[in-house]
Amino acid sequence: MFDTNELVLNMGPQHPSTHGVLRVVLRLDGEKVVDADVVIGYLHRGIEKLSENRNWTQIILLTDRMDYVAAATNNVGYCETVEKLMAIEVPRRARYVRTILCELQRIASHCLWVGTHAMDIGAMTVFLYAFRERELILDLFEEFCGARLTYNSMRIGGLPLDLPPGWDKKVLQFCDIMESKVTEYEELLTHNRIWRERTKGIGLISGADAVALGLSGPPLRGSGVPRDVRKDEPYAAYDEMQFDVPVGTAGDTYDRYLVRMEEFRQSIRIIRQATEGIPEGPIVGKVPRLIKPAAGETYHAIESPKGELGYFIVSDGKSTNPYRFRVRPPSFCNLQGLRPLIKGHLIADVVALIGSLDVVLGEVDR
């Protein structure tokens, strides 16, 4: 009746559930996915090449647009890399503010993740709730730097603006609201039988395999590997913060979900500590008027909400533009895990898995 040849199904670049312009070509045997070919590049804008024609400060604008869901994190990573190359010291106040902004971004990114992941699996209400909280964060950012999505909120050596008065009180208020809302999301999902059946055992990967694939962030920590750049190689003000890194056990979609839900709470904890302990002082360090690093290269990584975000820059010492600007995006490396993880699962699990890896195509394609 049915031919037992494999069916090729195209989840095209325009698709409601692929979180951007991602194309997955599935080879199916009945309902089971035999193989998956991930085609990327639909959002390639040439950011790395464009950077070679921009000076070091202008590149901050471009970095916003890679992981557009968590733009401030990109900014921080880039600025810290240049500061590392030029050995610029960032004042303590600036480092604290950077930490607060990074953690607010982590919460905002995870809000978007939980909303879209839940909606793909059918729980549409969580999407609206998560975006309601994300709006609060975007309002905070708008008050700080004037933009809601692409902030351009860092400068090499510190920040362009100091915090507006009363901003830290609003941040603390937000933390209180957010804690109760995270409990709300968990009530809707964590112990829900349908949610567990849709996410437990999907996309299982062991810790060793995850390391071999180059995963980072929650996909790596969900498999039991306790690697977090904030703990292992602290940057900004993380060495002065007290927080835990949630680590999963089984390495399936449910564990990755639990890891990110706990990261919500840890981020709130960090924000509270940083906001309450923020020191007075200058907001930007001693930076030369013209930023022209000496010849050399460096690599620096930070923990973005998606995973380990790394920047490799090469300066030739002669011009005000970088010689080479290379990004190690976490979504790109995590997306490599889609193909081995999806084998053997059903079509309906593909969207659950893409949501679990939390990819942003802006980062993957640059």
Next chain:
Amino acid sequence: MVDLFVIPLLKIVIVLNATLVAVSYLVLLERKVIAWAQSRLGPMRVGPYGILQPIADAVKLMIKEDITPARADKWVFTAAPIISMVPALIVYAVIPFGPVVNLFGRHVSLYIADINVGLLYIVSVASVGVYGIILAGYASNSKFPLLASLRASAQLISYEVAVTLTLVSVILMSGSLSMVSIVRAQESSHLWYAFAQPLAFVIFIIGSLAETNRAPFDMPEAEQELTGGFHTEYSGMRFALFFLAEYANMIVVSSVATTLFLGGWLRPFPNVALLGFLDIVPSWTWFLIKSFFFLYVFIWIRATLPRYRYDQLMRIGWKVLIPMAIANLLVTGILKVVFM
């Protein structure tokens, strides 16, 4: 003469019109309820608070271009949405909205017909509704909608078994297949069957969620994003008919649940004279309140729960609901013999 033709005809006209209006406003209700559950407002622009939205939707769908695929089977293509809609409407012939009342000096029964196999009629008519989905997928003349429609109809047929078994438990309790007698039996036994048969009630609700393709069992509708569901090729009024048929089925299921499990038109505690003041609310209003409660619960469930994968859905139908329904039937039968 009047009693034989005019009054039933009048009843049919009233019931059909009321049902069609109710179905379109049920769409609005769902949009509003889900919106309020999601911290937003829903349709607000068309008419005060969005009241006229269903009319706008109906006009829009009616003036849309009617596209028929070139190589599709024209008769079947046109018949499929009709076959989907008609069973949902003709079930109302046996649903009792109230007892015999005195209207304008005549004894008028608030139901169109009371046949002695009323419940069986409902089940058999519902089983014919499956053809609409199968034919829609077939008429689209391509492999994916056909397979999607076969899966959707397989889901419907599987859950029909569980639902019918729970109905048999109700028949055992009431001793009759006629819908009016079932309500009378609940009245005389002083107990709504939702409390006498809680397991059957729960299985009926879950089974009817799956029968009407509602969340959390709406994977055939959601998977359309991936593989093109059974109504891919439909547009305009034909698509509207499918859409309305789904909501009409929801209302049918709520009405049947009300009649069988919540005492139909009876007010709470019909035999307690102390609560006689509740009689100012007419019988059909109680019926509508109870049906509305079910509809609200269905919409609430859709706003809250994620959806099951298709294989998990079928597993629940066959491996969980059917054994539980059979066990419930067994226990009901044994208890009935022991205590009669």
Next chain:
Amino acid sequence: MGEAIAFYVIAACILGFAVLVISTKDTVHSVLFLVLDFLFVAALYVLLGAQFLAAIQILVYAGGIVVLYLFVVMLVNLKRPPEAHADPHRKTMLGFGLAAAVLAELAAVAVYSANVPARPIVEAAAVPVTGNTEVVGWMLYTSYLIPFEIASMLLLVAMIGAIVLAKREL
């Protein structure tokens, strides 16, 4: 009078659709005409006062069995165009001969039963319940219990057979 009109109309529809079942070229149409046939047979049952049987006819036959016919026909039909169903080797004369034989047998049975007085199948007074469904139930569970149980055994065997045939690994 009204009953006679109703009977003849329904019977004409049944025969008409039955002819369409075998004469139409498209297999799916053929199955759909069969469904219509079953619905009209159910109407005939209602006319005869067997409401339970009518509902069961629709529920089981039209709503269950023919649905599965339709599944199979649709899945097979995907590959063959309607023209492939015309069989050049059809033996028309043999068909006519067999149909004439069946007609002769029916005529013989009709003549025989017209000359022999009819015996009631069931003594109406022997059944202590009234109402169509109740009488059917009573007869099924007392006089015809063994055929009923054998029929359910048959269905169980068929179900198990279908599962064994369809499963890839047990």
